[in-house]
Amino acid sequence: xxxxxxxVDIDLEELIPIFLNGRQEDIVALKNALAxxxxxxLERLGHSLKGVGGGYGFDFITEIGxxxxxxxxxxxxxxxxxxxxxxxxSLDNLEIIYED
Amino acid sequence: xxxxxxxxxxxxxxxxxxxxxxxxxxxxxEAANGEEALEIALQQNIDLILLDIVxxxxxxxxxxxxxxxxxxxxxxxxxxxxxxGDAADKIKGLKLGAADYITKPFNKAEVVARVxxxxxxxxxxxxxxxxxLELLDKQARIEEDLFAAAQIQYSLxxxxxxxxxxxxxxxxxxxSDLSGGDIxxxxxxxxxxxxxxxxxxxxxxxxxAMVTVAVAxxxxxxxxxxxxxxxxxxxxxxxxxxxEVLNTLDKQYPIERFDKYFTxxxxxxxxxxxxxxxxxAAHPMPCIIRSSGELELLEAGGPIISMGNMVPFEPGECTLxxxxxxxxxxxxxxxxxxxxxxxxxEDRLYNKLIESRNLSLDESCEAVIKCLKTxxxxxxxxxxxxxxxxxxxx
Numbered sequence: 001x002x003x004x005x006x007x008v009d010i011d012l013e014e015l016i017p018i019f020l021n022g023r024q025e026d027i028v029a030l031k032n033a034l035a036x037x038x039x040x041x042l043e044r045l046g047h048s049l050k051g052v053g054g055g056y057g058f059d060f061i062t063e064i065g066x067x068x069x070x071x072x073x074x075x076x077x078x079x080x081x082x083x084x085x086x087x088x089x090s091l092d093n094l095e096i097i098y099e100d
Numbered sequence: 101x102x103x104x105x106x107x108x109x110x111x112x113x114x115x116x117x118x119x120x121x122x123x124x125x126x127x128x129x130e131a132a133n134g135e136e137a138l139e140i141a142l143q144q145n146i147d148l149i150l151l152d153i154v155x156x157x158x159x160x161x162x163x164x165x166x167x168x169x170x171x172x173x174x175x176x177x178x179x180x181x182x183x184x185g186d187a188a189d190k191i192k193g194l195k196l197g198a199a200d201y202i203t204k205p206f207n208k209a210e211v212v213a214r215v216x217x218x219x220x221x222x223x224x225x226x227x228x229x230x231x232x233l234e235l236l237d238k239q240a241r242i243e244e245d246l247f248a249a250a251q252i253q254y255s256l257x258x259x260x261x262x263x264x265x266x267x268x269x270x271x272x273x274x275x276s277d278l279s280g281g282d283i284x285x286x287x288x289x290x291x292x293x294x295x296x297x298x299x300x301x302x303x304x305x306x307x308x309a310m311v312t313v314a315v316a317x318x319x320x321x322x323x324x325x326x327x328x329x330x331x332x333x334x335x336x337x338x339x340x341x342x343x344e345v346l347n348t349l350d351k352q353y354p355i356e357r358f359d360k361y362f363t364x365x366x367x368x369x370x371x372x373x374x375x376x377x378x379x380x381a382a383h384p385m386p387c388i389i390r391s392s393g394e395l396e397l398l399e400a401g402g403p404i405i406s407m408g409n410m411v412p413f414e415p416g417e418c419t420l421x422x423x424x425x426x427x428x429x430x431x432x433x434x435x436x437x438x439x440x441x442x443x444x445x446e447d448r449l450y451n452k453l454i455e456s457r458n459l460s461l462d463e464s465c466e467a468v469i470k471c472l473k474t475x476x477x478x479x480x481x482x483x484x485x486x487x488x489x490x491x492x493x494x
Contacts, residue, residue: 009208011123015115022112047154051183052112054205062205 003095008057010098019056023049023091030068030084034077042080043072060090102219103127103145107137107163108152108181113204117150117181120208121215134158138166141173148219150211153182153193161196168197175226177218181206249309250275253283256316262286264294266371268492270462272469273485280485281308281362282430287321293339294369295319295327298428298489300383301362311353311360318352319345342366342379346413350381350405361406365398365428374420374493379413381405384431387450391423393457395450420493425461427453432484433468438476448475461492 008016026045033041049065064087071079104126106117114130121128129144131137133155141149149167153160160180167173177199182189190201199218202211254275261269264286271284281301289295299315301308321327326348328337340348345366355361363383369376378386382404388396400416420426429449436444452471456464465488472486473479479486 011119012116015112015119018115019112044154047183048110051204052110052116055113055116055208059205 001089001093003093004060004090005095005097006057007097007099010100012056013098016096020091023061027084027088034080037077039072039075043069046072061087101125101127102147103129104215105137105140105146105149106130107149109133109155120211124212134163137163141167141176146176147222148215149176149178150181151178153180161192164196164198177222179214179218246278246305249306253281253309253312256283256312258285264288264371266494268461268494270465270490272465272488274479274482275485276482278304280304280432281312282432282485282487283312283316284428284487284489289321289327289339292370292372294371295321296367296369296491297364298383298430298487299362299364300430302360307358307360311358315349315362318349339368341415342368342377343413343415346379346381346402346405347409350409353406354408355406361404363404376418376420378416380416381413384429384434386426386428387453388418389425389453389457391421393454395454422494424493426491428489430485430487432482432486433472433488436472436476436482444472444475461490465490
């Protein structure tokens with residue numbers, strides 16, 4: 001799996017561990033919601049990811065969040081599953097470059 | 101330093117905004133939900149609120165409504181931050197009273213720019229509100245002073261018609277809003293003589309009222325009065341002639357003293373013989389309506405008081421016979437301009453006085469005022485005092 005490179009504002013460096021922790025929690029929550037077929041919760045989680053990702057420089061999280069939200073609206077569980085997988089893998093292969 | 105409240109249920113978003121804004125020196129508070137936000141906004145002096153929309157329990161819209169419904173928090177500018185991005189959502193937020201709307205994921209520079217802009221607008225509108233309040237306060241004080249000045253002026257005007265042998269009096273006095281400086285009065289000087297005067301001080305408001313008081317004081321008949329000169333031998337006094345009265349006032353009130361001038365007629369009536377001596381300082385000519393209905397003007401004239409006697413005051417004389425009426429008035433009547441840019445003028449006044457010859461003295465004054473009201477439409481916003489003072493010799 002190639003590295004997923006993100007460019008992050010140097011001012012945010014101290015927040016990154018908390019941020020990444022939060023995303024791991026989100027992955028657990030997504031999996032749980034999907035298992036329970038709770039599409040309302042999946043929609044909410046997707047929406048939340050959409051809002052938070054790009055601000056930290058993690059544009060791919062915003063994209064995934066947007067897709068999860070839209071898929072949840074049409075109850076497309078299998079697409080959501082693949083999106084969760086992509087997110088998980090990407091976070092496992094992350095390369096952060098801090099810039100001014 | 102300005103204080104910002106950040107409201108978002110996501111800790112990551114709150115952290116992000118805190119890092120961005122701390123750099124610019126703002127004091128920051130945070131809340132994870134609408135309830136907390138309301139509590140903080142009520143307790144702290146918040147200058148701006150960044151408000152997420154999608155939050156559990158109480159969403160951003162409800163929180164915004166709650167903030168706008170309380171006096172303490174209603175004026176705090178609110179910027180919505182939300183991943184919702186449709187025009188409809190933005191419009192909803194703006195309709196609820198939000199100042200701006202920023203979609204997530206937000207751009208750091210955009211957040212800072214909008215925060216700065218709305219803090220500036222808020223600061224400016226607060227300064228404006230404060231300046232307005234100060235202005236209203238000053239205005240109220242000016243109006244109080246004007247009212248007080250007017251009250252002082254009115255106190256100088258006789259409340260009831262004076263009782264002088266051989267004379268009936270009537271008057272109409274309608275002060276303007278701005279306290280126009282008109283006064284008139286009648287004083288018994290001795291068993292035979294009565295002083296009558298009417299004065300119009302230039303300008304309005306407090307300065308005119310102050311000069312009016314001072315002049316009225318000079319013209320009161322007792323103690324140190326200019327109306328009588330003391331003599332060493334009986335009867336120990338001499339009545340000052342009308343010309344001398346005006347000369348004295350002219351010396352006492354040069355224009356340099358108060359930057360005010362006034363017009364005036366002073367009449368000395370021997371109410372046993374009906375003889376009248378008078379002098380006029382640029383005031384509208386008094387008019388006599390004889391018992392026959394004939395009009396006669398008292399034409400002796402002179403300059404305004406304050407000019408240092410550059411032109412002498414002419415001594416005037418006339419005799420009143422039983423049934424004759426003498427009318428004194430100020431230019432507030434004849435110079436009354438209606439909405440057609442016409443002036444009431446002397447002719448209308450004289451005609452009305454002649455017409456009203458067979459009415460009582462008081463009714464004749466009322467007839468003039470009625471005629472003025474008809475001419476003017478309304479005299480409620482008269483620019484000058486309306487003063488009419490009448491005497492009928494019996």
